[in-house]
Structure formats: C-alpha cells, structure tokens
Amino acid sequence: MVRWIMALAAILAFHPARAEVDEIRFAQQFSMGYLQFNVMKHQDLLAKHIAALGLPAVKVTWITFNGPDMMNDALLSGAVDIASGGMPGLLTIWAKTHGTAQEVRGVAAMSQQPLLLNSRNPAVRTIRDLTEADRIAMPAVKVSAQAVLLEMAAAREWGDAAYDRLDKLTFSLSPPDATGGLLAGGGDFNAAFTVPPFQNMQLKDPAIHTVLSSDDVIGPSSGGTAWTSKKFHDANPKLYRAMLDAMQEASEFIAAHPKETVAYYAADTKMRIDTDLMEGLLADPKFKYVLTPRATLRWADFMHKVGRIKIAPDSWKDLFWPEIYDRDGS
Numbered sequence: 001m002v003r004w005i006m007a008l009a010a011i012l013a014f015h016p017a018r019a020e021v022d023e024i025r026f027a028q029q030f031s032m033g034y035l036q037f038n039v040m041k042h043q044d045l046l047a048k049h050i051a052a053l054g055l056p057a058v059k060v061t062w063i064t065f066n067g068p069d070m071m072n073d074a075l076l077s078g079a080v081d082i083a084s085g086g087m088p089g090l091l092t093i094w095a096k097t098h099g100t101a102q103e104v105r106g107v108a109a110m111s112q113q114p115l116l117l118n119s120r121n122p123a124v125r126t127i128r129d130l131t132e133a134d135r136i137a138m139p140a141v142k143v144s145a146q147a148v149l150l151e152m153a154a155a156r157e158w159g160d161a162a163y164d165r166l167d168k169l170t171f172s173l174s175p176p177d178a179t180g181g182l183l184a185g186g187g188d189f190n191a192a193f194t195v196p197p198f199q200n201m202q203l204k205d206p207a208i209h210t211v212l213s214s215d216d217v218i219g220p221s222s223g224g225t226a227w228t229s230k231k232f233h234d235a236n237p238k239l240y241r242a243m244l245d246a247m248q249e250a251s252e253f254i255a256a257h258p259k260e261t262v263a264y265y266a267a268d269t270k271m272r273i274d275t276d277l278m279e280g281l282l283a284d285p286k287f288k289y290v291l292t293p294r295a296t297l298r299w300a301d302f303m304h305k306v307g308r309i310k311i312a313p314d315s316w317k318d319l320f321w322p323e324i325y326d327r328d329g330s
Contacts, residue, residue: 020236023059024243027071027080029139030064030175030269031195032281033111033224034084035289036250037062038264045249049242058239062268068092069140075229076102082243084110084226086145087299088308093227094319095309103230106320107240108247108291109329110224113281115146116199117212119191120182124211127153127166135189136170137178142308145214145223146193152217152302163306175199176271182208196287197278204274220286221295233321244323247291254289258282293320293329 024046028037040046046060063080065071068089074080075093083089093104117127117136124130127150138146147170155163173181175194182192182202191211192202202208214221226247233240254261258279266273281287296316304312313319316329 020239021058021081023061024082024239025061025063025080027063027065027074027083029071029084029195030198031224032197032265032278032287033086033113033195034226035254035261035265036110036247037084038268039250039253039261040246041268042264043250043253045246046243049245049249050239052245053238053242055238055242068143072104075104075227081232082107082226082228084224086148086223087221087225087296088143088145088148088303090225090227090319091300091303091309092143094313095311097229098311101230104227105230105233106293107226107228108244108320108324109222109293110226110247110251110289110291111222112220112286112288112290112294113196113223114286115149115193115195115214115223116203116210117146117150117191117193118182118199118202118208119211120185120205120208121190122207122209124191125209127157127212129211130166130169130191132169134169134191136166136191136193137173137181137189138170138193139175139195140172141167141170148299148303148308149214149217150193150212151306153212155302155306156217160305176269196281197273200277200281201274204277215286218298219295221298222293225293228321240321240323244291251289251291254282291324292327293324295330297330 028034050058068085071083072093075083090106097104138144141147150166151163154165158165175198178192178194179198179202181187183205262275262278293316296319300312303309317325
C-alpha cells in the first residue's frame with residue numbers, strides 16, 4: 001500500500017494540475033468603475049496568478065456590453081462567465097436566481113465613485129424642475145444604477161408612491177453616445193445620467209451643469225461590482241481564486257500607477273479620452289478601487305420596498321460568494 005501511494009504521488013508530481021475550464025469570458029462596460037479589468041488585461045495578471053496556483057494557461061476573452069440587461073442574459077445562457085455592473089444589476093439577478101440551480105452572487109465590489117445627472121437646460125437646477133420637455137439618456141432604463149438612483153431621488157422628493165415619476169423621461173443610450181449627443185446639443189434629449197469619465201467630460205462645456213449626484217442620494221457606496229453563477233464558482237475553485245488575486249493586484253496597481261491605468265482604459269475604449277481629466281479623477285478621494293462591498297443594503301432595501309426585487313438580503317454576505325467574507329463589508 002505504501003509503495004502504491006508513493007507511486008501515485010510521483011505520477012501526480014509529473015502531471016500539473018488541470019484547469020477547471022480552458023477559457024474564462026469577462027463581460028465589461030464603458031465605465032471607469034471596472035478599471036481592474038483593464039489592468040488585468042494589459043498586465044496579463046490572470047495568467048500570472050493562474051500559473052502561481054499551478055494551473056495551465058487559460059484563454060481570457062473580454063466582451064463589452066452597455067448596461068446589465070443583455071449581460072445578465074448572457075451570463076444565464078452561459079455565453080459569459082463573469083459579469084460586471086452597478087449594484088442594481090447584481091441585486092436584480094441575485095433576487096431572480098436566489099435558491100435556484102442558476103443562482104448568481106457577487107464576486108466582489110470593484111469601485112466607488114459618484115454618478116452625476118447632467119443637463120444643458122438652464123431651467124433645471126433640481127429634479128423638481130424636470131418637465132415633459134426633458135429627456136434623460138442613461139445606460140439602461142429601470143435596472144441600471146442611474147435608473148435606480150433617479151427613482152430614489154424621486155421617492156425622497158415626492159414620496160415612495162411616486163418613485164417612478166421620472167421614469168417616463170428616461171431612455172437607454174451608451175455613455176459615449178449620450179455624451180456626444182449632450183455636447184452637440186439640439187438633439188432629442190437635453191440630459192444624461194452616465195458614468196465617469198464621460199460625465200466629467202460633459203461638464204467641460206459651460207452650458208452643462210450637474211442636477212443630481214449619487215452622493216446626495218445614497219452617499220458613498222460600491223458602484224462597480226462583478227458577479228458570477230454558482231455553476232462557474234463551484235466548478236472552478238482554483239481559477240476563481242486566481243481571478244480574485246488578480247483583481248486585488250489590479251486594484252493596488254490603479255492606486256500606484258494612475259497614468260498607466262488611464263492609458264490602458266483609453267486603449268481599450270478606442271475613444272478620445274481626456275487623459276489629464278481622468279488622471280485627476282483617480283486622484284480624487286471619492287474614487288476608490290477596492291473589492292470590499294460598501295452600502296449594499298441601501299440599494300437592496302429601496303429596490304425591495306418599491307418592488308424592483310421580490311426578496312431582500314439580510315446581510316451583504318448574502319449577495320456575495322464566501323471568498324470575500326473576511327472583508328469588512330457593508
């Protein structure tokens with residue numbers, strides 16, 4: 001028996017661990033909220049941490065989406081493995097799949113940053129000034145962080161029963177297109193609720209001003225998050241660990257190397273980005289790139305109260321897989 005065990009150990013020593021899957025597919029968005037993914041791609045960090053765990057190389061694929069709707073559909077269909085988006089996107093799919101074989105939970109938070117509703121209508125100084133003549137572009141109606149923030153603001157202004165009072169003014173448009181249209185003026189919309197750096201690029205036009213900030217509505221909270229299915233999480237424990245380690249290293253890289261991070265983002269978006277402006281944003285203490293979730297229940301409590309989700313988590317840990325439970329989340 002001893003000889004058999006030693007022989008088996010020798011065989012395993014000469015055969016490296018097999019990867020659970022041979023490809024991992026990430027879904028990302030246009031926002032600065034997911035810069036860890038840009039860094040991971042350009043620094044090849046996932047390959048580094050996969051190798052450190054003794055796994056063979058894995059193909060990494062990056063797919064860009066505008067908003068959480070199609071991304072969540074792709075995750076449930078198995079077309080992507082890791083999704084990213086705002087907290088409402090995670091809460092929506094978590095509540096939809098809770099207790100099922102398709103259960104989805106968060107991998108980790110990714111960032112905190114204010115989201116701004118900007119307008120070029122000089123008569124609109126607060127949301128109370130919005131009228132039927134105003135149209136608001138946002139990444140996705142109903143389910144995006146911007147959509148839920150506008151509903152939170154409406155509930156605060158007119159009462160919970162009127163939380164969706166401004167929904168009729170909103171429509172879906174990608175942040176780059178919304179920014180181009182708002183800066184051009186004269187189109188069929190005069191306001192945009194987008195993401196950095198696009199919202200900040202808009203404000204360089206003196207005709208555009210901020211009507212509402214997420215900080216005024218919900219305070220500092222996790223904006224960008226990543227999530228995955230139970231199927232992927234349970235079947236790929238080593239690859240999952242390598243991914244979390246890569247995300248952590250990427251977070252530290254962002255803090256130490258803002259100029260390189262901005263260059264990676266500009267290269268990936270393939271758009272003209274004001275790099276000086278973006279570097280300035282990374283120096284702003286309101287912009288944080290950490291994996292620890294913050295203020296998740298503020299989003300959840302509101303969405304449950306108005307019926308956006310049918311169940312609510314009792315703790316932030318209900319929303320995330322256990323690998324980050326040692327963090328001081330909220």
